[in-house]
Amino acid sequence: MRSVRKCSRTGCLEPAVATLTYAYSDSTAVVGPLATASEPHSYDLCEAHALRLTVPKGWEVVRHEGAFAAPDPSADELTALAEAVREAGRSDKPAPGPEPEGPSGRRGHLRVLPGRA
Numbered sequence: 800m801r802s803v804r805k806c807s808r809t810g811c812l813e814p815a816v817a818t819l820t821y822a823y824s825d826s827t828a829v830v831g832p833l834a835t836a837s838e839p840h841s842y843d844l845c846e847a848h849a850l851r852l853t854v855p856k857g858w859e860v861v862r863h864e865g866a867f868a869a870p871d872p873s874a875d876e877l878t879a880l881a882e883a884v885r886e887a888g889r890s891d892k893p894a895p896g897p898e899p900e901g902p903s904g905r906r907g908h909l910r911v912l913p914g915r916a
Contacts, residue, residue, distance in 0.1 A: 804837060806845035815843030816867035819852065828854045831863045 804815040818834040819842040821827070830849050834841060844852070846867050854860050 804843045807842040813845035817844045817849035826858045829861045
């Protein structure tokens with residue numbers, strides 16, 4: 800299930816509705832509708848941060864005209880959420896058993912080392 804992307808600004812937990820990208824060669828910041836996928840050199844912003852964005856002196860901001868809209872959850876997301884809730888509420892699931900030991904006698908990839916005094 801795809802989770803809702805959050806604003807990239809530190810401490811902001813609002814859902815992202817816009818994407819900020821930079822055109823360094825033109826000294827321009829571009830704030831447009833939320834990109835379909837998160838890109839490494841772009842920033843997701845909530846509506847408040849998208850509207851209040853300021854840039855350094857000499858730079859220009861190009862903004863999307865119109866209101867920013869949060870993406871609607873798709874039917875796939877809603878179905879996956881319903882199935883996850885249904886699975887979590889099942890009472891007939893068997894309890895997980897102990898992890899089987901591997902060929903080295905260890906369980907998994909971690910082991911406990913005795914402490915040194």
